[in-house]
Amino acid sequence: MLAVFTQGGDSARRMSRLRSKIPLLAFTPEPVVRSQAALSWGVETFLTPTVKHTDEMVRQVDQAMLADHRLERGDVAVVVAGSPPGIPGSTNALRVHRLGDATDGVAPAYRDSGEPGDIEH
Numbered sequence: 001m002l003a004v005f006t007q008g009g010d011s012a013r014r015m016s017r018l019r020s021k022i023p024l025l026a027f028t029p030e031p032v033v034r035s036q037a038a039l040s041w042g043v044e045t046f047l048t049p050t051v052k053h054t055d056e057m058v059r060q061v062d063q064a065m066l067a068d069h070r071l072e073r074g075d076v077a078v079v080v081a082g083s084p085p086g087i088p089g090s091t092n093a094l095r096v097h098r099l100g101d102a103t104d105g106v107a108p109a110y111r112d113s114g115e116p117g118d119i120e121h
């Protein structure tokens, strides 16, 4: 599973163009971008709160995937984002994340990152 965090939508469009065989999920804080991204090939969209740290992004991925039992703890997700978050056009990071690590708080940074709010699918 590949999760892309996008503010303007370009990153989601670029990932969609690759026609990957693995599921592509786009997370955005912008309702309009969410609607546009949903029209791109193979993209499933999630509306998320704006975050300040990439650790909060992976927490959102954990919440979205584990709540629906879409994936299991220990499954691996690839997360593409801009680090630090909040600057459109700054996508520059790829992280391999083990699902559950953020919501389980396996590292101190995850325990500090708090509740990001609701994710709307």
Ligand SMILES: Nc1ncnc2c1ncn2[C@@H]1O[C@H](COP(=O)(O)OP(=O)(O)OP(=O)(O)O)[C@@H](O)[C@H]1O
Binding pocket: 005, 006, 007, 008, 009, 010, 011, 012, 027, 028, 029, 048, 049, 050, 051, 052, 081, 082, 083, 084, 085, 086, 087, 088, 089, 090, 091
């Ligand atoms: N929920 C969020 N909270 C904070 N920042 C976010 C969130 N979702 C995405 N971002 C940030 O948005 C940026 C990527 O947005 P975008 O998709 O617009 O980039 P891009 O495609 O490179 O830009 P552009 O559309 O300007 O060409 C990254 O810095 C990413 O961290």
Ligand SMILES: CC(=O)C(=O)O
Binding pocket: 054, 055, 057, 058, 079, 080, 081, 082, 083, 093, 094, 095
């Ligand atoms: C992409 C991401 O989650 C990071 O920069 O850590």
